[in-house]
Amino acid sequence: ARVLWRLGEDWLGRETRTQLSPAGEDVTQPSTAVVGGEDRLVYLRNRMDSNIWGMELGGKGSPRMLISSNRSDQSPALSGDGRQVAFGSTRSGMWEIWVCRVDGENCRQITRMGPGYSRNPTWSADGQWIVFESTGAGGSQLYLAEVASGKVEQLTKGRGNCRYPFWSRDGQWLYYTSNQ
Numbered sequence: 144a145r146v147l148w149r150l151g152e153d154w155l156g157r158e159t160r161t162q163l164s165p166a167g168e169d170v171t172q173p174s175t176a177v178v179g180g181e182d183r184l185v186y187l188r189n190r191m192d193s194n195i196w197g198m199e200l201g202g203k204g205s206p207r208m209l210i211s212s213n214r215s216d217q218s219p220a221l222s223g224d225g226r227q228v229a230f231g232s233t234r235s236g237m238w239e240i241w242v243c244r245v246d247g248e249n250c251r252q253i254t255r256m257g258p259g260y261s262r263n264p265t266w267s268a269d270g271q272w273i274v275f276e277s278t279g280a281g282g283s284q285l286y287l288a289e290v291a292s293g294k295v296e297q298l299t300k301g302r303g304n305c306r307y308p309f310w311s312r313d314g315q316w317l318y319y320t321s322n323q
Contacts, residue, residue, distance in 0.1 A: 145170055147186060195219045195230055197245070210247040218262045221245070222270045229253070229273050231262035240264050240275050242290060253293050256286075263307055268314035274298070276306050276319075285319055 147163040147170040163184075172187040195210040195217075210216050214233040221228055225245060232241045235252055238260040243250040254261050259278035266273055273288045283304040288295045299305040303323030310317055 147173060193217055195228065195247075208247075209245060210243055210250070216241075218264065220264045220266055220273075222266045223268055224270060227266075227270070229264035229266060229275075231260070231264065231275075238262060240273060240288060242273075253288050253290065254286075254295055255293070256295070261286075265309050267310055268312060274308040274310065274317060276308060285317075 149159075149161045149163060151159050151161075153159050170186050173184060174186070175182060175184050177183070192213055193215045194208050194212075196206050197209045198204060198206040210219070210228060210230065212232065212234050216230055216232045216234070219228050219230040227242055228245055229240060229242050231238055233239075234241065234250075235255075237257060239252055239256060240254040240261050241250055241252050253273065254275070254277070256277045260283075261275055261277040264273045264275040271290055273290055275286055275288065276283045277286050278284075282302060283306050284300060285298040285305045285308050286295050287298050298317075299319075299321075301323050303321050305319050305321045305323070308317055308319040
């Protein structure tokens with residue numbers, strides 16, 4: 144997420160960098176002026192609203208929206224029993240992992256990784272765990288979240304980016320891509 148920062152110097156001449164939190168996320172193109180002795184700031188806030196759709200395979204029925212909000216909902220993954228969907232979303236103001244019933248009801252936030260992107264979830268065969276990628280600690284790394292508690296554990300570490308995790312059907316292996 145792009146946020147607005149102010150770069151300047153303090154009274155000792157040291158560089159200061161301040162995040163302007165009220166500006167929100169996905170901010171670009173700042174411009175300032177002094178109006179009536181007051182500093183003013185304008186900027187572009189570009190918000191994307193993507194939703195999750197579903198359909199029956201084999202020509203049974205039409206596509207329909209399953210999960211929607213006024214924020215971005217992306218990278219959906221069906222649980223093995225087809226009853227739940229895990230997905231990345233900015234509903235909380237940051238990219239986090241969420242879980243809903245497949246009808247879009249009972250949505251709840253699973254992760255609280257903070258700044259960065261948490262996305263591309265995949266379910267364990269038993270539906271108790273979700274593996275996902277997150278850039279919260281720098282480069283993209285893989286994390287394991289317990290669905291019931293939201294407890295998160297980091298699985299990969301390093302300077303490269305680990306992305307697109309996927310569990311084998313038997314739950315014995317975890318596949319992912321990396322540029323390490």
